Amino acid sequence: MIRAAVFDFDGLILDTETPLIDAYAEVYALHGRPFERAAFLRSVGHADYAFEPWHGFGPEFDRAALEIERRSRKDALMLRQTILPGIVPLLDAARESGIRVGLASNSGHDWVEGHLARLELLDRFEFIACRGDTPSPKPEPDLYKLVLNRFGLRGHEAIAFEDSHTGALAAKRAGLWVVAAPNPSTAHHDFGHVHRRVNSLAEVTLDELIDRFSLAS
Numbered sequence: 001m002i003r004a005a006v007f008d009f010d011g012l013i014l015d016t017e018t019p020l021i022d023a024y025a026e027v028y029a030l031h032g033r034p035f036e037r038a039a040f041l042r043s044v045g046h047a048d049y050a051f052e053p054w055h056g057f058g059p060e061f062d063r064a065a066l067e068i069e070r071r072s073r074k075d076a077l078m079l080r081q082t083i084l085p086g087i088v089p090l091l092d093a094a095r096e097s098g099i100r101v102g103l104a105s106n107s108g109h110d111w112v113e114g115h116l117a118r119l120e121l122l123d124r125f126e127f128i129a130c131r132g133d134t135p136s137p138k139p140e141p142d143l144y145k146l147v148l149n150r151f152g153l154r155g156h157e158a159i160a161f162e163d164s165h166t167g168a169l170a171a172k173r174a175g176l177w178v179v180a181a182p183n184p185s186t187a188h189h190d191f192g193h194v195h196r197r198v199n200s201l202a203e204v205t206l207d208e209l210i211d212r213f214s215l216a217s
Helices: 017-030 037-043 063-078 087-097 109-118 142-151 165-173 206-216
Strands: 004-007 100-104 127-129 158-162 177-180
Touching: 004 087, 004 142, 017 037, 017 063, 087 100, 087 206, 100 142, 100 165, 109 127, 127 142, 142 158, 142 165, 158 165, 158 206, 165 177, 177 206
Parallel strands: 004 100, 004 158, 100 127, 158 177
Antiparallel strands: none
16 A cells, blocks of 8 residues: 655756756856856766866866856746746645655755745655665665655655656665656656656646555555
């Protein structure tokens, strides 16, 4: 029986990834530098990916000044983002049916909880596990296992909602049922290991997923 739903944050609840890349693109364009969007896309959802975002700028550029400019643009773009489709109906359905709700993110508590509070979603989550709460981030299963342990559940009793290969792999390794809803920055990822892939979480209902995965248990 499904007893919990565990959500990722970045790119799933809020598209924080596209604004991040767009902010870099704006700074590159402002300085007349060619921007390799594909290279930035490869870095999305990979905590251990070594990548130098200012590789297109020579040593004559002040990296600190570029960072200040990027952060300003990113913050402005981020505030325009709204909750992604399907999230609120899933949270509403979980509340109505008594399904416990957790969150597992490779980002820090300040980042995740700050945005959730701004979006008036913070009180929807019974437990939030973030980077630093466990020895290893995703793709290791530690964050998901922490949520399961807090809830006193086993993996097959929970559904994970993810948008990236790394996050989906972490959930799968922890034994959860995995639903992937890629965003524009992660659509190119490999999701061959998930139990269901959708274009948007608005395409599914919690009751439908519970029925599907409960029968498969």
